[in-house]
Amino acid sequence: MTATRYHHGNLRQALADAAVAAARERGPDGLAVRELARSVGVSHNAAYRHFADRDALVGVVADAGLAGLVTAMDRRLGEVTATEPVARARARLTALGTGYVDFALAEPGLFQVLFTAYPDPPDGSDASDPYGMLNAALDDLVAVGYLDPALREGADVTCWSAVHGFAMLCVGGPLRQLPPVVRDQALAAMLASLDRAYGVRAESSRAE
Incomplete structure (x- = not known):
């Protein structure tokens, strides 16, 4: 999956977009909150504020x-x-x-x-x-x-x-x-x- 770095704006949408891209490449196996957080350049704690779990x-x-x-x-x-x-x-x-x-x-x-x-x-x-x-x-x-x-x-x-x-x-x-x-x-x-x-x-x- 190509990483999309997050800089400002709507983090929830950035994570959602990254998740859709990951799912297109790997199906359900591509949906891990920690990996997606890394792909947009934020901590997993920041991601969990928007998505409580997988x-x-x-x-x-x-x-x-x-x-x-x-x-x-x-x-x-x-x-x-x-x-x-x-x-x-x-x-x-x-x-x-x-x-x-x-x-x-x-x-x-x-x-x-x-x-x-x-x-x-x-x-x-x-x-x-x-x-x-x-x-x-x-x-x-x-x-x-x-x-x-x-x-x-x-x-x-x-x-x-x-x-x-x-x-x-x-x-x-x-x-x-x-x-x-x-x-x-x-x-x-x-x-x-x-x-x-x-x-x-x-x-x-x-x-x-």
């Missing part, structure tokens, strides 16, 4: 990661051009999964810190966080008649698990060596499988 520092970095993840997912949502309700709802769910993996690949360190910091499952009610965005997209699929309401319960966990697992395999697992074109094809195929799985019963109902 968990507090992890939380700040995770917030930066969360903001980046939402931005990546929003960017993909902005690329959806379909206007027909069913096609649009289906495309938006796929876009969210693609944006999720985009962020994991672009910021693997922050991605890992993000899921270190939040051990408790989110409730999915906040439409401004990734899990809430996923739930809103699934609710839209029900509303347009593509996803059978009977299949809605648990669909959020299934979709999240599939996309997160794919992201982790690409970030630090056996898929990390895949050429980008092959990786993107594999992601598209996985997301298409999720789409088909949740639309089968609704498609059958419309055909009856």
Whole structure:
């Protein structure tokens, strides 16, 4: 990590910026208050006045990661051009999964810190966080008649698990060596499988 010397101004922000930079390079292993204090040129006692412990520092970095993840997912949502309700709802769910993996690949360190910091499952009610965005997209699929309401319960966990697992395999697992074109094809195929799985019963109902 490149040291950023602190001279004046907001020490808390300087430490937070240094922590984000360290997490980008080393993931959760880069977040040690004493090391970050040295990187900005202050004593560890000065740093502890702003961050009582490592968990507090992890939380700040995770917030930066969360903001980046939402931005990546929003960017993909902005690329959806379909206007027909069913096609649009289906495309938006796929876009969210693609944006999720985009962020994991672009910021693997922050991605890992993000899921270190939040051990408790989110409730999915906040439409401004990734899990809430996923739930809103699934609710839209029900509303347009593509996803059978009977299949809605648990669909959020299934979709999240599939996309997160794919992201982790690409970030630090056996898929990390895949050429980008092959990786993107594999992601598209996985997301298409999720789409088909949740639309089968609704498609059958419309055909009856």
